[in-house]
Amino acid sequence: MKTTDSFGRPVVVVTGMGVVTSLGQGKADNWSALTSGRSGIHPITRFPIDHLATTIAGTVDFLPSSDKGASALTYQLADLAAEEAIAEAGIPTDDFTGPLFLAAPPVELDWHDRLALYASAKEEDGFRNLLANARRRRERDYFDASQFGTIADRLADKFGTRGLPITLSTACASGATAIQLGVEAIRRGECDRALAIGADGSATAEALIRFSLLSALSTQNERPEKASKPFSKDRDGFVLAEGSGALVLESLESALARGAEILGVMRGCGEKADDFHRTRSKPDGSPAIAAVQAALSDAGMSDSEIAYINAHGTSTPENDKMEHLSLSTVFGERMREIPISSNKSMIGHTLSAAGAVEAVFSLMTMRESVIPPTINYDNPDPAIELDVVPNRKREADITSVLSNSFGFGGQNTCLVMAREPV
Amino acid sequence: MSARDVMITGIGMVSSLGEGTDAHWQALTAEKPTPVLDCERFSPYLIHPLPGIDWGLQIPKRGDQRQMETWQRLGTYTAGLALDDAGVKDDEALVASMDMIVAAGGGERDQAVDQGILDAAMTRNDHDILLNEKLTTELRPTLFLAQLSNLLAGNISIVHKVTGSSRTFMGEEGAGISAIETAAARIRSGQSSHILVGAAFQTEHPDMLLAYELAGYLSRGDWTPVWQREKAEGGGVITGSGAAFLVLESREHAEKRGRKAYAAIGPVVSERVRRSRADLAEALTGMLESLPPRDGTIMTLSGASGAHAATAAEKQALSTAPGFAIRGFSSLTGHLKEAQFPFAIALAALAIERGHPYPVFDAENEQPLEGAPETVLATAIGYNLFEGMGLVTKA
Numbered sequence: 001m002k003t004t005d006s007f008g009r010p011v012v013v014v015t016g017m018g019v020v021t022s023l024g025q026g027k028a029d030n031w032s033a034l035t036s037g038r039s040g041i042h043p044i045t046r047f048p049i050d051h052l053a054t055t056i057a058g059t060v061d062f063l064p065s066s067d068k069g070a071s072a073l074t075y076q077l078a079d080l081a082a083e084e085a086i087a088e089a090g091i092p093t094d095d096f097t098g099p100l101f102l103a104a105p106p107v108e109l110d111w112h113d114r115l116a117l118y119a120s121a122k123e124e125d126g127f128r129n130l131l132a133n134a135r136r137r138r139e140r141d142y143f144d145a146s147q148f149g150t151i152a153d154r155l156a157d158k159f160g161t162r163g164l165p166i167t168l169s170t171a172c173a174s175g176a177t178a179i180q181l182g183v184e185a186i187r188r189g190e191c192d193r194a195l196a197i198g199a200d201g202s203a204t205a206e207a208l209i210r211f212s213l214l215s216a217l218s219t220q221n222e223r224p225e226k227a228s229k230p231f232s233k234d235r236d237g238f239v240l241a242e243g244s245g246a247l248v249l250e251s252l253e254s255a256l257a258r259g260a261e262i263l264g265v266m267r268g269c270g271e272k273a274d275d276f277h278r279t280r281s282k283p284d285g286s287p288a289i290a291a292v293q294a295a296l297s298d299a300g301m302s303d304s305e306i307a308y309i310n311a312h313g314t315s316t317p318e319n320d321k322m323e324h325l326s327l328s329t330v331f332g333e334r335m336r337e338i339p340i341s342s343n344k345s346m347i348g349h350t351l352s353a354a355g356a357v358e359a360v361f362s363l364m365t366m367r368e369s370v371i372p373p374t375i376n377y378d379n380p381d382p383a384i385e386l387d388v389v390p391n392r393k394r395e396a397d398i399t400s401v402l403s404n405s406f407g408f409g410g411q412n413t414c415l416v417m418a419r420e421p422v
Numbered sequence: 423m424s425a426r427d428v429m430i431t432g433i434g435m436v437s438s439l440g441e442g443t444d445a446h447w448q449a450l451t452a453e454k455p456t457p458v459l460d461c462e463r464f465s466p467y468l469i470h471p472l473p474g475i476d477w478g479l480q481i482p483k484r485g486d487q488r489q490m491e492t493w494q495r496l497g498t499y500t501a502g503l504a505l506d507d508a509g510v511k512d513d514e515a516l517v518a519s520m521d522m523i524v525a526a527g528g529g530e531r532d533q534a535v536d537q538g539i540l541d542a543a544m545t546r547n548d549h550d551i552l553l554n555e556k557l558t559t560e561l562r563p564t565l566f567l568a569q570l571s572n573l574l575a576g577n578i579s580i581v582h583k584v585t586g587s588s589r590t591f592m593g594e595e596g597a598g599i600s601a602i603e604t605a606a607a608r609i610r611s612g613q614s615s616h617i618l619v620g621a622a623f624q625t626e627h628p629d630m631l632l633a634y635e636l637a638g639y640l641s642r643g644d645w646t647p648v649w650q651r652e653k654a655e656g657g658g659v660i661t662g663s664g665a666a667f668l669v670l671e672s673r674e675h676a677e678k679r680g681r682k683a684y685a686a687i688g689p690v691v692s693e694r695v696r697r698s699r700a701d702l703a704e705a706l707t708g709m710l711e712s713l714p715p716r717d718g719t720i721m722t723l724s725g726a727s728g729a730h731a732a733t734a735a736e737k738q739a740l741s742t743a744p745g746f747a748i749r750g751f752s753s754l755t756g757h758l759k760e761a762q763f764p765f766a767i768a769l770a771a772l773a774i775e776r777g778h779p780y781p782v783f784d785a786e787n788e789q790p791l792e793g794a795p796e797t798v799l800a801t802a803i804g805y806n807l808f809e810g811m812g813l814v815t816k817a
Contacts, residue, residue, distance in 0.1 A: 051554040106528045106571040106592065109632065111539075115549055118540045126537055127628035131467075134635045135656075143636035148527060148571075149593030149807050156694055164692035164808050166600045167593045169526075169572045177589055181604070188611040205553055213563035273522070273588035275579040278489060278567045287585065408567065409576025411588060 001421055003253040005267075006300040009187040011421055015260040016091070016248030017360045018084025020077050021347040022058040022241055026084055031364055034372040035393040039225035039346050041239050047205045054217040056224035058241025058348030059203045066201075069110040071145035073201025077244035077353070078102060078155055082197055085246040086159060090260055091193075093159060098193035100161035101181040102152045103174030105202040105352045109146040117142065151199075161195055171407030172312075173271075174198055175245060175355025176415050180269035182249040192254035198356025199244035208240055214279060216316060228349075229376035230313035230342035231320050231388050238314040241348030245356030252421055264363040265418040267400070268299025274410030281322045281406070288326035291412035292402065296330075299416035301400070303331050306338065306416070308371060308396070310362040310403040311388075313342025314349050323404060324384040339396065341374040341389040355405040359415055362401040366419040371396050425674035428606045429683035429817060430771045432508025432669030434500040434620070437755040437765070438470035438662055442503060443772055450754065450769070450780050457754045459645055466642040467635075469625050470662030470756030475499060480506075481581050490577055491530040491568040492663075497622030498577045500665035504618065505582055508669035509681060514583065516679075521586040521614045522575055523605050525597035525621035525760040529569035531629055535560045574622065584618050595725065595802045596692070597621070598763035599810030603690040605670050606812075615675040620667030621761035634659055639729050639805055647753035647784035648728040649737060658728040659805055662756020666765035683817035685771035688797070689713060690812030697807070702732065706739035706803065709811055710746075713799070721779045721791055722746040722799040723770045725762040728753075729805035736803045737787070746799065747791040753783050763810055766800035770814035773798055 005011050019026065022040030023033040033040070041058045046067060049055040060066060065076040086093050109117075117133050124132050134142075144150045152165035170177040175198025182194030211217050218237035220227040228239045255262055272294060274287035281288060296303055312323055328335045343361050350357050365371055370393050377390035403415045435442065438458035439449035449455060460471045477495055480502030481487050487495060505511040510520070539556045543549050567573050572590040579585050591597040591604075598621050608614040624630065634640050639657035651658040676683055691712055695705040722740060726733045740746045751769055752758070758765050773779055773795050782788035801811040 048548075048550045048554060050551045051558045053558075104592070106569075108528060108531070109629070109636070111553055112549070114536075115540065115543050119544060122544075127533070127632075130540070131464075131628060131632060131635055134632055135638060135640075138636070138638045140637060143633075146633050146636060147594060147806065149596050149804075152593065153694065153807055157696065164596050164600055164603075164694045164810065165593075166591055166604070167597070169570075169590045169592055170588065171570065171572050181589075184608070184613060188607055188613070190607070205550065206557055209554070209557045209561065210566040212558070213561060214566060271587045273575075273579045273585040275583050275585050278564075278573060278576055278580065407572070408570065409572045409588070410579045410585070411572065411576075 001256065011252035012183045012186050012249050012266040013252050013255050014247050014263045014266060014363055015250045015255050016085035016089030017263060017363060018081035018246040019357055019360045020060060020080050021243035021350065021357060022060055023347060025080060034346055035370055037373050037375045037391060039375060041224045041227055041348050043224055053212050053219050054208060055221045056227055056239060057203050058239055060242040069145060070202040070204055071107050074104055074199050075151045075154060077201050078151060078197045078199035081244040081246035082155060082159060082195060085248050089248040095160040096195055097160060097162050098191045098195060099163050099185055100152060100156050100165035101178040101194060101196045102155065102165060102167045103178040103198035103352045103356060104151055104167055105200050106169060107146055107148055109142060111206060113142045169352060170411040170413065171409050172351055173355055173405035173407040173411040173413040174352040175357060176405040176413040178356060179247060179359055179415060180413060183266050183269055186249060186251050193248060193250040196249055196356060197246040198353040200350050200352040201242045203240050203242050211240060218315065226376050228315045228345050230315040230345050230374055231381055231384050231386060232377055233379045233381040235315045235317060235320060237316050239348035241350045243347060243350035243353045243357050245353055245360045247356065247359060264366060265421050267301060267418045268295045268416040270294025270298050271413045274412060279408050280318060285322055285326040285329060288322060288406060288412050289329050291414045292326060292330045295414035295416045301416060306400055306402045308365060308398045308401050309338055309340040310358050310401055311340050311342040312404040312406045313344050315344060319406065320384060324386060336385055337387060339371055339387050339389050341371055343372060345375045358403050362403045362417055366398045366401060369395055369397055425672060426610050426612060427673040428609045428687040429671050429673050429676045430668050430685050430687065431671050431676050431681045431683045432504045433684060433768045433771060434503030434507060434667040435768050436496060436500050437664035438473060439755060440473050441475065447772060447776060455754055455783055457645060464631055467631055467640050468645055468660050471626060472663040486581055489564060493529045493622060493624035494568060494574045494577050496624055496665050497574040498581050500622060501578045501618060501620060501667045502582055504667035504669050510669065517583045519586045520584045521617040522578065522584050522588050523601040523617060523619045524575040524590045525601040526571040526574050526590050526592060527760055528571055530627045532561065532565055594759055595762045595804040596808030598760045599692045599802055599808065602763055602767055603692055606687045606690055609670055609672050616671040618667060618669055620764045622665035623663060623759040623761045625661040625663045641728060648726045648733055648750040649784055649787035651728045652730055658730045658733060659757050660728060662758055664755055664758040664761055664765065666761050666768045668764060668768060685774040685814045686817050688813035688815045692810040695809055702735035703738040706736060706809065707743060710739060710743050713813060716797055719745045719747050719791060720797050720799055721773065721795050722748045722801065723766040724748050724750045725766045725802035726750050726752060727757045727805040732803050732805055747789045749780050749783055749788060763802035766802055767814055770798035770800045774814060774816055
């Protein structure tokens with residue numbers, strides 16, 4: 001088997017995958033829920049919903065850290081996904097010996113900690129009181145939870161990854177960027193394998209309110225499982241969610257040498273920034289178009305070779321329209337026939353984790369020859385003519401997938417994956 | 423020499439010492455370089471504040487300025503300085519294909535809203551409901567975007583049209599180290615031809631100080647150079663507002679458009695030393711030994727923060743190994759967190775281009791050096807985590 005691609009670079013394959021979403025922990029549970037069209041979206045119980053316009057989410061509520069704050073939960077989500085991925089790859093779980101790329105949400109001192117700190121003594125006024133209490137109490141846990149490097153440091157410690165771990169954020173494209181960084185490092189010959197994780201456990205009340213104030217969230221609270229309806233006419237926003245996806249990326253040469261099972265191939269990654277607006281895409285869709293084209297060209301593939309698209313499909317009026325426009329421009333008339341589905345119809349938008357979670361599901365789609373559906377597709381948007389694999393899974397022989405990730409701040413990252421090495 | 427050497431062709435820098443390369447060169451080569459300090463606003467802590475900046479010079483649209491808080495404005499402004507300095511600012515095709523890596527923390531929270539919540543919480547027990555009540559009614563909707571880490575890069579795309587790619591690394595000094603290391607590796611391997619890389623830190627907000635002081639890292643009392651803070655009250659760190667952005671290009675790319683470079687980035691090494699178990703000084707000595715051999719003593723732009731343990735370990739490593747003349751620049755700029763390593767690289771490149779070393783910033787702890795520097799070491803040893811260093815060499 002040829003271990004370099006058409007550009008002479010090492011072929012990068014996936015040898016381990018792990019996932020956690022509101023649907024459950026691990027690939028088996030997630031896949032069975034996803035292919036039976038089950039939604040993980042539910043009423044919020046983590047915090048009171050008084051005064052909130054949106055009262056539903058795809059939070060991960062079944063873990064010990066689920067009520068311990070964004071930093072602790074994000075760590076646990078990343079930890080569980082990575083453990084599953086590394087174990088599947090057949091690599092010792094304490095001696096990974098490749099670099100770590102972690103997509104994670106920006107962290108802040110948790111409100112509960114801030115309130116506790118402020119109230120612990122009242123000696124001074126305003127911010128000076130907070131600083132004085134911080135100085136006096138030296139709460140190492142508060143400190144660690146508010147440092148951006150902590151989660152990756154702990155993961156690196158546990159899994160024995162090599163060197164300085166990279167924590168990154170490209171908003172809702174973060175998970176895809178983590179994979180891209182790993183692919184690039186292997187192609188540069190810096191390592192034989194890399195651990196790419198996207199994790200997000202940041203569904204706090206404040207996070208929900210922030211997105212709500214930007215009118216980004218669905219307010220269809222009455223039937224939570226019906227709220228996320230990508231490409232439907234009555235879609236009204238995304239559903240905030242949590243989750244994690246982890247992938248062991250490895251050079252084909254290294255995977256073959258150690259006899260590892262090859263779960264799929266990372267053929268190409270492409271990106272293009274948008275300079276139009278902080279939250280809105282350029283009306284002509286040119287940055288998203290360029291990102292898709294860059295991924296295809298990096299994969300050395302033509303658009304005719306893409307068999308299925310794992311959509312960004314957030315269920316916001318803006319994204320789904322823009323994604324349709326961009327894809328129609330790249331794929332032309334054929335876009336009506338390419339199956340495209342949105343995992344977010346069931347798991348909601350896992351933000352920093354989304355790109356990694358959806359890459360795992362994309363690879364499973366090829367391996368299992370089953371396309372998970374876009375659920376809640378009861379009222380199609382006539383302006384968006386797509387085969388969204390409505391409401392029911394579909395058996396199909398899929399050899400290649402395009403996965404899209406678009407985010408605030410003009411972030412557009414696309415991945416092209418294949419079932420088997422060429 | 424290789425067509426893919428990593429050349430520094432543009433530098434943008436801002437600190438309490440001023441704005442741009444000339445202002446920094448003058449301030450740092452003055453007979454007696456003196457720090458600019460604000461001892462009142464955040465007492466008992468000292469900070470090195472931002473100089474006066476006419477934001478409109480790099481962010482012409484008022485609307486854009488309004489969408490950002492000071493941190494994003496500072497980064498966007500400084501990125502503009504670097505693009506100007508590299509002569510690419512008005513070359514639409516060049517910025518549209520330019521890659522970007524920004525090292526970022528988070529932006530500023532609304533201090534008044536937060537204080538209102540803290541005070542109200544003293545008189546009631548339903549804190550979660552209080553949060554919902556206050557945050558839904560008092561937060562400015564677009565403030566979220568001014569706080570998001572990746573929106574510094576987003577604003578650079580909007581204001582300066584840098585749109586080849588946009589990646590934001592997080593994680594204090596380590597983010598700045600990885601940003602430079604990754605950018606250089608991408609150019610060296612042919613994955614990119616030109617990249618904007620850098621970071622900004624705006625310390626003039628209580629939360630920015632709180633992030634250090636939760637573990638007692640901040641120094642109190644009078645100003646001293648970073649190497650002399652063991653005896654001062656507190657943890658040793660004095661912070662500053664500042665930013666550094668670099669335009670990096672492959673040698674081939676820079677030569678094709680006829681640009682002279684300040685200097686080249688040589689090998690960069692980074693680490694995650696398990697400080698609770700390993701001896702940091704020993705690990706740093708190992709990193710120094712992994713750099714290619716050089717002749718004589720080289721100037722070392724140290725990003726030492728003043729944090730007691732990390733600073734002592736770095737001092738020990740650099741003074742035990744032969745051949746390093748240290749300049750602890752944070753004595754004069756304050757600790758710039760994510761921007762620490764990009765700033766060290768910028769200062770190193772500047773000295774190579776000017777053909778002079780910096781004078782000592784702390785006569786008791788730093789050795790004078792003569793002659794035009796050809797190779798300079800830049801370091802950033804995290805106050806809490808992560809370590810990096812790299813050589814900057816003559817173009």
